[in-house]
Structure formats: C-alpha cells, structure tokens
Amino acid sequence: MSTPPPHGQNPFAQPGQQPYGQPEGQAPYPPQGGYPQQPGYPQQPGQPGYPTAPYGAVPPEQPRRKVSFKLIKNIVIVLAVAGVAIGAYISSQDDAKTAAVGDCMHRGNSDDNNPDLEVVKCDSSQAQFIVLAKVKGTYTQLTADSKCEAEAKDFQYSYTESGDGSNFLLCLKDYKK
Numbered sequence: 001m002s003t004p005p006p007h008g009q010n011p012f013a014q015p016g017q018q019p020y021g022q023p024e025g026q027a028p029y030p031p032q033g034g035y036p037q038q039p040g041y042p043q044q045p046g047q048p049g050y051p052t053a054p055y056g057a058v059p060p061e062q063p064r065r066k067v068s069f070k071l072i073k074n075i076v077i078v079l080a081v082a083g084v085a086i087g088a089y090i091s092s093q094d095d096a097k098t099a100a101v102g103d104c105m106h107r108g109n110s111d112d113n114n115p116d117l118e119v120v121k122c123d124s125s126q127a128q129f130i131v132l133a134k135v136k137g138t139y140t141q142l143t144a145d146s147k148c149e150a151e152a153k154d155f156q157y158s159y160t161e162s163g164d165g166s167n168f169l170l171c172l173k174d175y176k177k
Contacts, residue, residue, distance in 0.1 A: 147169060
C-alpha cells in the first residue's frame with residue numbers, strides 16, 4: 001500500500017519545482033488590494049493602485065468648428081434675398097397704390113401705357129399732379145372718365161391700375177404751385 005503525498009504537494013512534480021507550475025520566487029496568488037503590474041506596461045489611470053484626481057477626470061477639449069465656405073455662402077444668399085425684399089417694399093411705398101386724395105404725383109415715364117406714377121411731396125419740384133379722387137374697382141378708359149366726372153368735376157386725367165389684386169382708379173389734375 002502506498003501513502004498519499006502530503007497535502008499541497010504535487011506527486012508528479014520534478015524536484016525543485018513550485019506547485020502548479022509557478023516560477024520560483026513568486027507567490028502563487030496576487031497580493032491583497034489589487035492586481036500586480038504587468039511587466040513592460042505602464043499603469044493606466046482608473047486602474048487599482050493608480051492615484052486619481054480629487055475631482056474626477058477632465059474631459060478633453062472639443063476641437064473648434066471651422067467656418068465653412070458653404071455656411072458663409074448660405075448667409076450671403078439669405079442677406080441678399082432679404083435686401084432685395086426690403087428694397088422692393090420700400091420702393092413700392094411711393095407708387096400709385098399708396099396714393100390718397102390730396103397726394104402729389106410724379107410721372108416717372110413718358111409711356112402712356114405705363115406712366116410709372118410715384119407719390120412725392122407737394123413742395124417738391126417733381127410734383128406734377130394732385131390726386132382728386134381714388135376709387136376701388138376695375139375700369140376701362142370710358143368708364144374711368146365717367147366715374148372721375150362723378151367723383152371730381154375738375155379732373156384732367158384718369159389713371160387705372162389692375163391685375164395685381166388691388167384694382168383702382170385715380171382722378172388727377174395738374175398741380176400748380
């Protein structure tokens with residue numbers, strides 16, 4: 001009969017070998033309190049045994065966003081469209097649509113089909129006509145003259161505008177300063 005080997009020893013181990021194949025001089029288990037440092041690799045932050053910052057890690061700074069050509073081009077286009085819209089609104093504020101009784105007008109074009117009437121101040125040297133009546137509606141030349149006779153007895157010219165949603169008739173006469 002054979003006797004069992006003492007507890008903790010390997011009966012098949014070669015003489016001078018540590019149990020379970022451990023190299024000589026190392027403990028069979030890691031020390032309490034963490035993992036041993038592997039040779040050749042520095043300790044990384046956040047691992048046990050590495051001191052941490054008292055307030056946590058500082059996040060890396062985000063890279064600054066560069067202004068692209070496309071962004072600049074889009075801004076310029078928006079500003080140009082807004083400029084045209086504002087310019088059109090301002091220029092339309094002095095045309096025949098805004099005329100009222102008593103306003104003075106200036107003829108910007110010699111074409112009788114499109115006289116380009118503009119409202120001007122009556123003390124201006126450009127004042128040529130004065131508005132005697134303004135009547136909403138659509139009129140032909142014949143009906144415009146008869147309507148102006150009924151609205152303003154001493155009218156000299158009639159001007160009609162239609163087609164853009166605000167159809168009206170202006171009864172005018174020469175302005176004398």
